[in-house]
Amino acid sequence: MNAPAPERPLPTPTRESQPFWDGMREGRFMVQHCAGCGKARHYPRPVCPHCFSMESTFKEMPTGGVIHTWTVCHHPFNFFFKASAPYVVALVDMDGGVRVNAPLRGVTEADIKIGQRVKLGFEPVTKEITLPFFVAD
Structure with missing residues (x-):
């Protein structure tokens, strides 16, 4: 079973x-x-x-920002994310003056740079909840 x-x-x-x-x-x-x-x-x-x-x-x-820092998660905090590991989480200085952390998608680890422009994306997960993620701008 x-x-x-x-x-x-x-x-x-x-x-x-x-x-x-x-x-x-x-x-x-x-x-x-x-x-x-x-x-x-x-x-x-x-x-x-x-x-x-x-x-x-x-x-x-605005949904744009620049990477302040980032990390590669090899050991997910929750078992749900194990299949996605390793994955990147970025801390982004948003153009609107706040910092947001979310997964960074579509960028290889070797290509990530501090100060790199990224854009916030929206991932509908349920009818009520949409989660943020980042992609290269």
Whole structure:
């Protein structure tokens, strides 16, 4: 008898992050901005780390950015990803002023460079959840 296939771990949207996930589903990169000081913040959270305001709005931001750093995952944190290993995860300085980490696809490890332009992509996983990934720009 075969063991059941591992399930893909998925995020659980919260009150603070729901607009981000709604935007992802619509193919839009929505970033939380403090209503008090105006600074962008990602990941979405209830309190601004700059001025401690609890008020925020979400604005659509550009999907381009540059690689800040990256790593090759040889030992996945979850069994679901074992078949994909090794895979690359990039930390990207987005043009809108926040950093995002997500898988980098379509680029060989030897061709990755710090400062390389990449673009955010949108992978529908379920009816509710679309996950980010990066590709070379």
